Amino acid sequence: AAGVIQSPRHLIKEKRETATLKCYPIPRHDTVYWYQQGPGQDPQFLISFYEKMQSDKGSIPDRFSAQQFSDYHSELNMSSLELGDSALYFCASSYGPGWYFGPGTRLTVL
Amino acid sequence: QKEVEQNSGPLSVPEGAIASLNCTYSDRGSQSFFWYRQYSGKSPELIMFIYSNGDKEDGRFTAQLNKASQYVSLLIRDSQPSDSATYLCAVNQNYGQNFVFGPGTRLSVLP
Numbered sequence: 001a002a003g004v005i006q007s008p009r010h011l012i013k014e015k016r017e018t019a020t021l022k023c024y025p026i027p028r029h030d031t032v033y034w035y036q037q038g039p040g041q042d043p044q045f046l047i048s049f050y051e052k053m054q055s056d057k058g059s060i061p062d063r064f065s066a067q068q069f070s071d072y073h074s075e076l077n078m079s080s081l082e083l084g085d086s087a088l089y090f091c092a093s094s095y096g097p098g099w100y101f102g103p104g105t106r107l108t109v110l
Numbered sequence: 111q112k113e114v115e116q117n118s119g120p121l122s123v124p125e126g127a128i129a130s131l132n133c134t135y136s137d138r139g140s141q142s143f144f145w146y147r148q149y150s151g152k153s154p155e156l157i158m159f160i161y162s163n164g165d166k167e168d169g170r171f172t173a174q175l176n177k178a179s180q181y182v183s184l185l186i187r188d189s190q191p192s193d194s195a196t197y198l199c200a201v202n203q204n205y206g207q208n209f210v211f212g213p214g215t216r217l218s219v220l221p
Contacts, residue, residue, distance in 0.1 A: 042211040090153050098144060101153035
């Protein structure tokens with residue numbers, strides 16, 4: 001069965017650089033969620049989109065922005081990267097009960 | 111107080127035993143409850159969801175929900191070493207909206 005796709009899987013950036021993470025939801029899934037998971041921590045909700053509109057907002061820094069496109073894929077744009085942004089970034093999609101997570105993008109900020 | 115609480119563990123059980131994972135939540139308006147399994151460095155994998163009070167069984171897994179006590183649990187029967195992972199409880203208030211994760215319980219099944 002098709003799963004959530006995220007790219008890139010690994011990303012290394014330097015402080016103050018920008019990064020773009022992409023998420024391709026499961027076909028027919030209309031809702032996308034972004035989560036950040038630091039080492040040893042539970043996933044923290046960043047932002048979500050339903051039918052291409054922002055539906056909920058969590059602890060997303062002002063340096064980050066996101067959008068969902070007409071094909072339902074979503075991109076998380078991160079600017080002025082800081083060391084503390086190093087984490088696993090998960091995207092999840094849903095259409096009905098349950099959220100299905102992608103494999104994540106591991107971002108390392110040096 | 112976190113909205114969703116779990117014992118961090120590690121919870122160690124012998125192979126073949128029943129593992130019992132517990133989760134409590136603070137928001138009485140919560141409507142749906144999910145259990146995810148996460149292996150180290152991997153993304154959370156949905157195991158089960160439950161909406162109604164009582165038990166829901168799926169293979170070796172049983173989810174139990176008691177809304178009056180604001181408590182949800184996951185039982186794993188015939189535990190296998192491959193069940194060793196962190197189990198995340200997730201709760202949301204309204205269908206389709208974001209949910210809140212608990213800190214997770216680390217389960218270790220000893221061969």
